[in-house]
Amino acid sequence: MSTSEVPRSPTLEDVAQVAGVSRATVSRVINGVRNVDPELHEVVWRAVNATGYVPNRAARSLVTRRTGSVALLVSDSEDHSVNDPFMSRFFTDPYFGRVVGGVLSVLRPTGVHLALMLAGTDEARVKVVGDLRQGHADGVVILSLHPGDTLPRLIADAGIPAVLFGRPAIPTPISYVDVANDRGAAMAAEHLIARGCERIGIISGPADVPASQDRLAGFRQAMARHGHAYIPCVEGNFTLASGEAGMRKLLAEEPGLDGVFALNDLMAQGAVHALRELDRAVPDEVAVIGFDDSTPALAARPTLTTVRHPMEDMAAEAVRLLIARIDDPSTRVTSVIFEPSLVVRHSA
Amino acid sequence: MSTSEVPRSPTLEDVAQVAGVSRATVSRVINGVRNVDPELHEVVWRAVNATGYVPNRAARSLVTRRTGSVALLVSDSEDHSVNDPFMSRFFTDPYFGRVVGGVLSVLRPTGVHLALMLAGTDEARVKVVGDLRQGHADGVVILSLHPGDTLPRLIADAGIPAVLFGRPAIPTPISYVDVANDRGAAMAAEHLIARGCERIGIISGPADVPASQDRLAGFRQAMARHGHAYIPCVEGNFTLASGEAGMRKLLAEEPGLDGVFALNDLMAQGAVHALRELDRAVPDEVAVIGFDDSTPALAARPTLTTVRHPMEDMAAEAVRLLIARIDDPSTRVTSVIFEPSLVVRHSA
């Protein structure tokens, strides 16, 4: 197409020349600083449009020490990534997409850009901190996928503005957002009981994951308030297959089960599959309730009764906290906890 | 925690001082350029580690005119984004996650970073081009979600290295990767026919989407080769609900239907739901085949027979093409078409 020379893009200097003013004045106009004669203001903008000027990001960053972008950092354990070159297990999970959507919803209007970073190995973790310190992003929202993650600590120690998505397993001086997992689980318990379930089981997540712990505790406490001292529980890992296996195991232990709480929707869907194969009607014979209210909840049949986890709002708030901290590093470390809500559909 | 002053991070100059050499030499060592005395080499690295030096990205970008990152740009039409503040419809779709996974799988080892950009409005499109021209990324993989998108053209005209994910609706001088949609659809047709289906219908996607057109054409041609001149077809929009509605409509038109090809898995799953409600056994009474081989294919019951769309590999290849073009802008515009494959499960 165009065989012409790469037409070096216009600089401030070029605009200044066209407008007949100094570089400094153009800079002032563009950044809206100080009083500039309205007439000159106009002239400068005209010159900007005439030349097609766009500020050079690197040059600006160099002097302002700001990049105008934040990072979404996914910190996973090594063994996961190694087994799955595409990390599709995670990226395909609605969890990721909902967080990205929430993050972008607040970033978009502000013009701040988003970088996506991954840290699977310890080496990568160190590299990420270096990158962050030297101008890849002004701050970072951390999505830590395994408990005992050292990354939040590294980042906090490096003085990089950061906000965690979800309570950290190890207490760390970083702000975080979370959902009241315990309260959500309690809602699930109340709902099953109100429905008349009497023998209720749990398909939990990994025991060391904070969200899993909180949901478990909340559910058990609510059940205890109703006199249910012991709740059979099997451990899953938040996958469809583990929900299916968990359901079978639970039923083997407690054949008279009439209600199940799965700690996420995917496992709840797995449980429903197992129940169908065993010819137990859902919800009439066994009621199933999930957690998250993500896509599987609507795609499953019967549709899942679940606890809504407002991930988009949480992600949006995380970014707001982050931006506040970037703008004023003295902002206190804080946590924002969102209220879950029960979404009643057909499975319970 | 640390109330100390922000300890200005070390610069090349600092490292040079520690190593007792010039700035230029440190730069050479770090960038692995030219022959540097092995002994000095060693000394410099020691100094780098001692000072904890990390190159400043902005400064480097400023002179090299490279950012060391590429963008994944999602170009959507305005009406979508407006209705869905989080764009969750798209980000939650396994499509997005698989592409991100594929992109990161090749980016990670190279140390190139990923920026995520969104362009919903025309205004945003112009802004994106400006950002791209001035140092937000060295190139861009474009995920265009609506036909007639002007963005690829804008980007091509701006001379920004770019690769499209999927054939553009409007011919544009940009490299792209795609799957042989027609061949995949033909495989689906052959499979249904081999199974003994005689009255086969299609649940298509929007008529103006290239992937939809190609699948439709491929399917029809394959059917024609077997003497099926007319195939009933209803139009969906790639969602679960549209698959369900499409199935009902199809069945109303053609009650004797014994096979259905849905242009993606989500619609296939919807079709299965409809069939269950209408008490038609899948696959015995009606065989259902999808396209993509994404998560719904495994989550549905019965599990879906589908055509595998190697999105991760395609995304990876797109990035490789992009990087090649960034490194050598004279690289020719090309297209890489991937072969689909049939994945036989239980629904057909």
Next chain:
DNA sequence: GCACAGAGGGAGAGCGCTCTCCGCCGCTGA
């Protein structure tokens, strides 16, 4: 008439890096 304030705009340093140019040094060949 003059000091002074205050606002607007220009000059120029400098952010941290890369890269060209050049000089030094030790070696080779005549």
Next chain:
DNA sequence: TCAGCGGCGGAGAGCGCTCTCCCTCTGTGC
């Protein structure tokens, strides 16, 4: 012995911007 050469390292310009300093110019008060 000396020009020539090639390898290695230093000096320094300059990437495009922001921002401080300072100069100029107008308007005000005494």
